[in-house]
Amino acid sequence: MRDDAGGVLSRFRHGDVDAFETLFRMHQRAVQGWVLRIVREPSAAEDVTIEAFWRMHQAHARFDPERGFEPWARRIATHAALDWLRRRKPEAGIAPELWDTVPAPRESDSAVNTEIRNKTAQAFARLPAKLRVAALLAVVEEQPHRAIADALGISVGAVKLRVFRALRLLRKDLSKQGITP
Numbered sequence: 001m002r003d004d005a006g007g008v009l010s011r012f013r014h015g016d017v018d019a020f021e022t023l024f025r026m027h028q029r030a031v032q033g034w035v036l037r038i039v040r041e042p043s044a045a046e047d048v049t050i051e052a053f054w055r056m057h058q059a060h061a062r063f064d065p066e067r068g069f070e071p072w073a074r075r076i077a078t079h080a081a082l083d084w085l086r087r088r089k090p091e092a093g094i095a096p097e098l099w100d101t102v103p104a105p106r107e108s109d110s111a112v113n114t115e116i117r118n119k120t121a122q123a124f125a126r127l128p129a130k131l132r133v134a135a136l137l138a139v140v141e142e143q144p145h146r147a148i149a150d151a152l153g154i155s156v157g158a159v160k161l162r163v164f165r166a167l168r169l170l171r172k173d174l175s176k177q178g179i180t181p
Contacts, residue, residue, distance in 0.1 A: 009065035020057055023069055028053070030070070031077045034151070037141045038081040038133050048084050052077035071150050078133070078151040085129040116179055123173035127166055134162035135170075 011019035031052060036045035055076050056063075063072060124132060134152070137143040138159065149156045174180075 012060055013063045013065055015060055024053055027073055031073055034074055035077050035081050048080050052080040074151045075153050082129050119177050123170050131162050131166035134159055135166035138163045
């Protein structure tokens with residue numbers, strides 16, 4: 001494994017702080033990028049990333065060096081991000097940057113387009129956190145279902161089901177607001 005140069009993974013599992021620091025330096029950027037995809041706020045992503053690495057440090061004895069650090073770290077980071085989303089008030093909405101990645105229709109009224117985007121963001125924010133994360137990663141971030149399943153610790157079928165449920169709830173919410181998805 002590329003992480004295990006010099007037994008870093010094994011030393012980490014046994015509680016070696018230097019090994020943990022090495023893994024933190026190696027994976028901090030990737031973990032933070034993953035968390036940012038979920039929480040959609042850079043400052044929150046920094047906090048959640050630190051929380052995730054703290055959880056990793058506390059769980060070092062449960063780590064299996066044979067399975068690799070990155071999938072394990074991504075799973076812990078995903079759960080930390082989900083916890084953050086659950087604590088957050090749904091009215092806070094989703095950061096506007098989320099919708100910057102979604103192309104706007106070519107010839108549309110910008111005021112109407114802005115209203116639709118805002119209502120869509122609000123509807124997204126009202127989704128239960130576990131459905132919102134699956135939909136964000138699958139639909140907006142276009143992550144493979146297998147990667148999402150690994151990060152959430154669920155099957156690919158469960159990811160597909162969560163995305164389906166999220167989209168169904170979004171359509172229903174938007175329809176109530178007079179928007180035909």
